[in-house]
Amino acid sequence: MQQIGPVKIIEGPNKSKVPYSRSLYIDGSSEKVLIDTGADPSLLKQLQLDSGIDLIINTHYHPDHTCHNTLFSDTEKWINRIEYHMPLTIEGISKANGIFQEWGHDGVKKWGQEIPEEWIKSLTEINGYYEYEKQYSFGNVHVHFLHTPGHTKGLSCPYFPDLGIVFTSDYDMTSFGPWYNGTDGCIEEFICSAKRLLSLDAKYYITGHQKGIFNKKQFHAAMINYLDIIDQRDEMIENYVQKGYSFDELTTIGIFYPKHSLKHSLFLTWERSGIRKHLHRLGYTVVNSNMSRIMVKK
Numbered sequence: 452m453q454q455i456g457p458v459k460i461i462e463g464p465n466k467s468k469v470p471y472s473r474s475l476y477i478d479g480s481s482e483k484v485l486i487d488t489g490a491d492p493s494l495l496k497q498l499q500l501d502s503g504i505d506l507i508i509n510t511h512y513h514p515d516h517t518c519h520n521t522l523f524s525d526t527e528k529w530i531n532r533i534e535y536h537m538p539l540t541i542e543g544i545s546k547a548n549g550i551f552q553e554w555g556h557d558g559v560k561k562w563g564q565e566i567p568e569e570w571i572k573s574l575t576e577i578n579g580y581y582e583y584e585k586q587y588s589f590g591n592v593h594v595h596f597l598h599t600p601g602h603t604k605g606l607s608c609p610y611f612p613d614l615g616i617v618f619t620s621d622y623d624m625t626s627f628g629p630w631y632n633g634t635d636g637c638i639e640e641f642i643c644s645a646k647r648l649l650s651l652d653a654k655y656y657i658t659g660h661q662k663g664i665f666n667k668k669q670f671h672a673a674m675i676n677y678l679d680i681i682d683q684r685d686e687m688i689e690n691y692v693q694k695g696y697s698f699d700e701l702t703t704i705g706i707f708y709p710k711h712s713l714k715h716s717l718f719l720t721w722e723r724s725g726i727r728k729h730l731h732r733l734g735y736t737v738v739n740s741n742m743s744r745i746m747v748k749k
């Protein structure tokens with residue numbers, strides 16, 4: 452287990468790759484706080500047995516960061532203020548994931564039958580929220596929950612100014628690139644939040660998935676390549692539109708996800724909602740998804 456001062460880094464299986472994520476454990480002498488619960492469940496349970504967990508904090512509502520909330524039914528759980536006030540129900544989550552936007556009521560109904568029960572249960576157990584941009588003290592450890600929207604509307608990145616640590620959660624520098632594919636995601640906000648992370652006085656950037664710990668210089672270099680993927684997606688989509696592809700045709704190519712994975716309805720949903728965002732950014736409006744000429748430039 453890696454540790455920077457009082458902050459322990461708890462890995463998820465497979466280098467914390469989705470559907471898992473990295474968790475942080477703040478060992479601030481009097482108060483023990485776990486940030487996100489996507490790490491290996493046996494490690495999390497062991498932590499609880501060895502040192503205790505007084506409070507769980509979720510950076511955002513996605514299941515890879517909240518999935519093991521259910522292991523700690525008696526522990527207080529907080530999420531950011533925006534997502535605490537979001538309907539964390541099947542309907543609310545299916546709207547945020549683009550299910551309603553892409554497939555309407557029938558899609559929501561179908562998804563409601565398929566969604567793992569734990570996904571919603573892990574959210575309904577959340578019983579409080581934290582404010583953004585305010586200092587919290589857990590024992591002697593000070594944390595600010597920065598509002599870093601783009602990935603989701605409410606995502607916060609916990610920043611420890613005294614320790615020079617920031618937990619960048621899903622600003623994760625993976626080769627997949629930025630994810631803003633829910634209806635509550637936004638490309639422009641994503642870029643702003645990424646720039647804000649770079650502007651912090653931080654020595655350690657800890658991502659929620661795969662790569663792990665970066666120093667500031669490494670994080671800066673990785674961020675340039677990471678954000679560049681947004682421009683590459685723009686270019687690819689613009690080229691296909693110029694060739695006369697319809698919206699439905701565009702969504703079968705595999706701009707975000709590998710083509711073969713688009714047979715899974717959730718990936719196809721995210722592929723579609725992601726492409727919509729780029730089309731909007733490029734100045735196109737989808738008029739009718741299956742007509743051959745569907746894009747209208749503003």
Ligand SMILES: [Zn+2]
Nearest residue numbers: 511513602621
């Ligand atoms: Zn996420």
